[in-house]
Amino acid sequence: MRFETSTIKDIAKALGLSTSTVSRALRDRYEISEETKKLVLAYAEKVNYRANPIARSLKERRSYSIGIIVSEIANNFFSQVINGIESIAYDRGYHVIISQTHESHKQEKLNVEHLASRSIDGLLIALSSETQDITYLRDLYAKGLPIVFFDRVPEDFATHKVIANNFKGAFDATEHLILSGKRTIAHLTNSENLSITRERLKGYQAALAKYHIEFKPELVKYCQHGGMHSAELEQAVKELLPHKPDGIFISSDRLTTGCIMALKKTNPEIAHKIAIAGFTNSNLVELFSPSLTSVKQPAFEMGQVATELLISMIEAKREITEFETKILDTELVRMQKTLGNRFL
Amino acid sequence: MRFETSTIKDIAKALGLSTSTVSRALRDRYEISEETKKLVLAYAEKVNYRANPIARSLKERRSYSIGIIVSEIANNFFSQVINGIESIAYDRGYHVIISQTHESHKQEKLNVEHLASRSIDGLLIALSSETQDITYLRDLYAKGLPIVFFDRVPEDFATHKVIANNFKGAFDATEHLILSGKRTIAHLTNSENLSITRERLKGYQAALAKYHIEFKPELVKYCQHGGMHSAELEQAVKELLPHKPDGIFISSDRLTTGCIMALKKTNPEIAHKIAIAGFTNSNLVELFSPSLTSVKQPAFEMGQVATELLISMIEAKREITEFETKILDTELVRMQKTLGNRFL
DNA sequence: GACGTTTTTGGGAACGTTTGCACACTTTTT
DNA sequence: AAAAAGTGTGCAAACGTTCCCAAAAACGTC
Structure with a gap:
């Protein structure tokens, strides 16, 4: 049960033209007379002709x-x-x-x-x-x-x-945390394989440096699976908390929401005490509790x-x-x- | 700059066979001898042959x-x-x-x-x-x-x-609101054109009826554009509030989040006083404030x-x-x- | 050895386009 | 008047497949 449509051949036959003429008329080529073009176009319109994109693709190799x-x-x-x-x-x-x-x-x-x-x-x-x-x-x-x-x-x-501008986005977010009084700022991020991970880490480090805050590697946690598994996130949060961060900068959309979720689930009592800034394009951030500062990408x-x-x-x-x-x-x-x- | 791949013809030529034989061998037809099949398959593998899906589509008309x-x-x-x-x-x-x-x-x-x-x-x-x-x-x-x-x-x-099961989903959500003590339950919903709108309205009404709560049409607000525009939602919320609802049942994903957003924006002081139950498949509901009861669709x-x-x-x-x-x-x-x- | 049967292979049309080339006709140029 | 140039159209090949139909090869059977 396939549905049939009219083809260039049908039009050619109906109009007593050749397929090449019809094809050219439809593509508005200069060689075809205005008269013929009109004729073809009108008939094509009438039978609701649609060029078969598959045939076209095959011929044009794209x-x-x-x-x-x-x-x-x-x-x-x-x-x-x-x-x-x-x-x-x-x-x-x-x-x-x-x-x-x-x-x-x-x-x-x-x-x-x-x-x-x-x-x-x-x-x-x-x-x-x-x-x-x-x-x-x-x-x-x-x-x-x-x-x-x-x-x-x-x-x-x-x-x-x-x-x-991942460097700047990360820098701004980290600086924001610092300016609101945070000093122990953790960084939760994606797999080290990713360019965004490296660039955002640099921005984070630069902001710390600007305010003479020591960079501590143990405050950085990588999530190899980008937060696809909640266990991964909960583990990261668990490892981070003993260092008593008062702020966390998070480096991706999924991690940001996932981290807040993990925080709320495993340590509800402190979820609201840690300031969070993270990359996210969620248009629901305003609803989140705890609330967060977000870096929105264009x-x-x-x-x-x-x-x-x-x-x-x-x-x-x-x-x-x-x-x-x-x-x-x-x-x-x-x-x-x-x-x-x-x-x- | 198009990239060329090997075709059935190339294989046929290389192996001294006809295209039909190659085609059949590749599709594992019974007519072809095991020997030839092996030969063809091996060569196809070697040159990393991939059938051109466009040609196939054209021929098979799908x-x-x-x-x-x-x-x-x-x-x-x-x-x-x-x-x-x-x-x-x-x-x-x-x-x-x-x-x-x-x-x-x-x-x-x-x-x-x-x-x-x-x-x-x-x-x-x-x-x-x-x-x-x-x-x-x-x-x-x-x-x-x-x-x-x-x-x-x-x-x-x-x-x-x-x-x-929209009826049941709506019924359950509304009943939940009633059982938690709400009596003036508004209903924010999608365009009347939609089947889901009608079915969910019925579920809402049935729950009210079960608990002998009068159905008041003025408590139902339709959003023609499904909450695509925030103005639409804010208007709906504005019209609803004078009736002093203590609960709102919301009928779609986008409306649910949109409504909470509108509520928070226009009337933050009462946003937390109104119980909300709504259809949504967001996996972030746990983060929302005010929180809500949600109906999740499979x-x-x-x-x-x-x-x-x-x-x-x-x-x-x-x-x-x-x-x-x-x-x-x-x-x-x-x-x-x-x-x-x-x-x- | 002539004749059927079965198995395996090849030729070629078709799917619906696009396009190079040739052809016929008109018009212009010399 | 012939040659050149321009205009509009058609023929046929091609894109990479699939599959109908025939042909060839291999094998029995009498």
């Missing part, structure tokens, strides 16, 4: 689709990035295929290769927290698949990248910029040799002291 | 892709449904294309027609809150496009549907069931005449009184 790899769509940051991607992609005639890694390297590789075999024209990817080996991406890239990285980017990969814009770069690569006629790394500014949203946040 | 239409992926309920969908789809060899309506009917129609022209094999859809006219879906369905509705379903459309499972039904339609050899409406149970998660929720 699919007008771009692949997206993120760890999770149920993540405020990534879903906002995706919205940004779509806003550009659809305008430019591309559709998007989204895949989730759930922070697993294996899944990431599987998904990318699946997408590649589905003949996507290009790939937008934020690496999973497990990922260390990206030779499979290099191979695809070498074979000609355009790739743009965003958010979690590899170091030595000559292509376009779009990231937030997620939507990041998606847009990445997509524009990718499409420029896809549609480039000549080899590209100059690559950009766009850095977008984050925004610090300070905690509001409302009824629910009296540090009771 | 794309092995299914379309998904939701209002927003940045919505806990929908992103969980999508995870459920993917878990089944990928296993069965389909990939998914996700589109968002942002609760706009126009966008919905546009997206569906775009997907249809992209030759998806089937469609999974939750209607937008604006949608009233679904003749465009009937047309596509009549032309042979398999469609399965989930969550927000039309009434008279003979196809498979998957929904939550979102992941809903996605799985819907996908199984859809694939069964796609792969059916004969016309289907019997359609099911699967109803999945919701779960009531009672508010916990923790430090942050002392109704201060």
Whole structure:
């Protein structure tokens, strides 16, 4: 039970033209007379003709689709990035295929290769927290698949990248904690594999240094799975608390919410006594208790910029040799002291 | 700059066979001798042959892709449904294309027609809150496009549907409010167009009736745009408060969080005095202040069931005449009184 | 050894497009 | 008047598959 639509052949037959003429008329080529064009267009409209994108893809050897790899769509940051991607992609005639890694390297590789075999024209990817080996991406890239990285980017990969100003975001958040009187500031962060982890750590350290606070490695906890498992978070919190932090700077969306959750679950009595500042794009932060100061990334814009770069690569006629790394500014949203946040 | 891969033709030439033989060998047809099969398979493996899905789609007139239409992926309920969908789809060899309506009917129609022209094999859809006219879906369905509705379903459309037990979910939530002593229970809900709105209203009314509480229409507020605009929500809250509700039952994910937000923003002094019970699949409810009782839908499972039904339609050899409406149970998660929720 | 049967293989059309090339016709140029 | 240039159209190949139909090869059977 497949549904049939009219094809170029049908139109040609009905109008007594050749398929080439019809094809050209539909694509508004200069060779075709205005008269014929009108005729074809009118008839196509009448029978509600839709070009078969599959046939077109086969012929043109491109699919007008771009692949997206993120760890999770149920993540405020990534879903906002995706919205940004779509806003550009659809305008430019591309559709998007989204895949989730759930922070697993294996899944990431599987998904990318699946997408590649589905003949996507290009790939937008934020690496999973497990990922260390990206030779499979290099191979695809070498074979000609355009790739743009965003958010979690590899170091030595000559292509376009779009990231937030992670250093500054981390610096601002840490400084904010310091300025509100905190002195023992812990740092809960993602896997060390990730670029964002390294950059944000540096920002954290720089803020400490500026205020002459000693950096203590034992106050930094890494979560290899990016907080995908609550046990991982609870363990990290448990290891952190003996050092009696009065503030925590947290380095990613999922970790931030996960950490507050863990704190509330395992140590409700002190959950409100520790000031928290963290990266998150949740639009519900205002509801959270304990409340927190958040670093918001320009997620939507990041998606847009990445997509524009990718499409420029896809549609480039000549080899590209100059690559950009766009850095977008984050925004610090300070905690509001409302009824629910009296540090009771 | 397109990247070339080896094709069936290349293999045939290299091995001195015909393309048909190679094709059959790869698909493990009975006609081909074991010997030849081994030869072909080995060589295919060696050159890392990947069948071109576009060519295959063109020939077989199907794309092995299914379309998904939701209002927003940045919505806990929908992103969980999508995870459920993917878990089944990928296993069965389909990939998914996700589109968002942002609760706009126009966008919905546009997206569906775009997907249809992209030759998806089937469609999974939750209607937008604006949608009233679904003749465009009937047309596509009549032309042979398999469609399965989930969550927000039309009434008279003979196809498979998957929904939550909305009546019971609403009943339970309302009863919970009543049992905790509330008597003036408002109901904030979605557009009247939606099936979920009607079903949940009935559950709300039934709970009131059971406890002999009069149903007052002025305590029910509809949000035409499903809470996509904060102004809409603030207006609804503003109209509700003069009736001095001591409890509110809220009928959807976005509205629930939006309403608490609006309440906190416009009337922080009473935000903690009103008990709230609402549909939401947020996994962050435990962090919310004021806290709330939530009705959780089996979102992941809903996605799985819907996908199984859809694939069964796609792969059916004969016309289907019997359609099911699967109803999945919701779960009531009672508010916990923790430090942050002392109704201060 | 001639003839069926079965097994294995190949030829080629088809799916719906796009596009290089050739052709026919008109118009302009010399 | 012939040649050149311009205009509009059609033919046919190609993209990478699948699959119908025939052909060839291998094997029995009488």
